[in-house]
Amino acid sequence: MNTYHIDAYKDDIYTCVRSRCGFCFHACPVFLSKGFETYTSRGKCMIMKAFLEGKLPASQGLADRFALCTTCGYCTSVCDVDRPEIFNAFREDLRDAGYTIHRHDEIKETVEKQHSPYGSPDESLASRFAWKIDHGSPLLYYAGCTARYRERAIAEAMMMVLPSFDFLEEAMCCGSVLYRTGYRDDAMRQARALVSRIERYSTVVTTCAGCYKTLTRDYPVMGLQIRPEVLHSTQYLVREYKEGRLALSPVGKGTKVTYHDPCHLGRGTGEYDAPRILLEAMGYEVIEMEHAREMALCCGAGGGLKSINDTMATRIGSMRMDEAKRTGASLLVTACPFCVRNLRDAGGSELDVVDITELIAQSARHEK
Ligand code: SF4
Ligand code: SF4
Known part of the structure; x- marks a missing residue:
């Protein structure tokens, strides 16, 4: 009898x-x-x-269909079962049967060879911030691949905000992209390497919602425990602010903003408040979109979707941008470089999209 990864989720x-409730x-x-139930x-x-x-065999058509999922977790929030985890397991079953997504195979190979999905990366960030990097620091700023190699303004802003920190000189993907595209063995290899590399730190802070969810939620599911405390940058900075080590000037006074909950930070880990507290502390008036917090619409980029169907990813992103525009806010703020990237692609010319770290860099003052 055949056994499958999805047997565990029967x-x-x-x-x-x-039940067929259809809440999802x-x-x-x-x-x-797409408008078809088959994708829900x-x-x-x-x-x-x-x-x-045994009524439906594995096929390339099924692999293509299951690749069209952002792993946003909206379905999980309405039915309380980790549905993307099951879809990832099925992606793995389809891969075992020989049906893969060519672009995802390429990304997997790039991560394997270069430890980042973005190929030969430009490593100039570390040298530009050498004056702040302290290799003996108990605090590691783990930028993640997208902020480090694509949305660099976010990594630069965080490096400006932190008084002193350590930074990995080498590329070291957390494995999130592999985990979410059905390459769980490869993700495990990448994860093990990162876990042993960061073992010596007391605290690891990341500006990436995807990395944060991977380290804190997916690694334990993979059987890996991380010794250091791992925080998303908004959680770390809100703690610094509340404990009086970070002062925020009211740069946002008189400005209306709306906040997009990144799926991996919000639904993925339950962190909805820290970014909103920081925005209000900087004087911004936060106007919520129709879908916010647990019910937030996805930006469209996750689960490897942007890499295989950028048109669909930006179409989804424009639905979110339309919601944001309807609030009347003059700025859409989020807390994930991948969301920033896709939302800008989807409509950033009509409404500015910014990562909260960039706003904090304009407002932060460190108290001795
Ligand atoms: S996935 Fe959950 S919400 Fe959707 S139909 Fe099934 S039980 Fe209902
Ligand atoms: S795109 Fe989101 S809501 Fe739709 S099936 Fe995938 S995880 Fe569930």
Whole structure:
């Protein structure tokens, strides 16, 4: 008898197919973009049930279909089962059967060879901030690949805000992109290397929502424990602010902003408040979008979707940008470089999109 990675989730798959409640349709970004049930969590559960019962064989069509999921977790928040975890397991089953996504294979190979999904990276950040980097510091700023190699203004802003910190000289992807595209063994290799590399620090801070979720939520699922405390930059900075080590000047007074909850930070780890507290501390007036916090719409970039279907990713991003524009805010703020990237691609010419770290860099003063 064949065994599959999704065998472990049979109960969850069958419970969904029996209940068929459909609560997961409303804000599934891929459903909103394509309009077919087959892309929703319920549709995916029906497909996996048919596969388990031998009624639907593995195929390239199934691999292509399951690749169209941002792993945003909206479906998890309405039915309390980690649905993307199940979809990732099925991506792995399809891969074992020989059906892969060519672009994801390429990314996997790049990470394997160069420890970053972005190929031959420009490593000039470390030398430019050498005056702040202290290799003996108990605090590590782990920028993650997107802030380090693509949305550098975010990494630079964080390096400006932190008085002193250590920084990894070498590229070292956390494995998130591999984990979310069905390469869990490869993600594990990458994760093990990072865990041993960061063992000596007391605190690891990252500006990337995806890295933060991977280190704090996915590594334990993979059986890995991290010794240091791991915080998202907004959590670290809000603590610094509350404990009086960071003062924020009211640079945002009189400015209306709206905040986009990154899926991996919000639904993925439950952190909704820290960014909002920081925005208010800087004097900004936060106007919520129609879908916020647990119900936030996805930016469209995650789960490897942007790398294989940029048109769909930006179409989803423009739905989010439209919501943001309807608030009347003059700025869309988020807390993840990947969200910044896709939302800017989707409509950044009509409404400025900025990472909260960039605002904090304009406002921060360190108290001795
Ligand atoms: S909300 Fe959950 S149980 Fe209901 S249809 Fe969607 S995946 Fe299935
Ligand atoms: S994780 Fe997001 S994109 Fe994927 S099925 Fe669930 S709601 Fe849709």
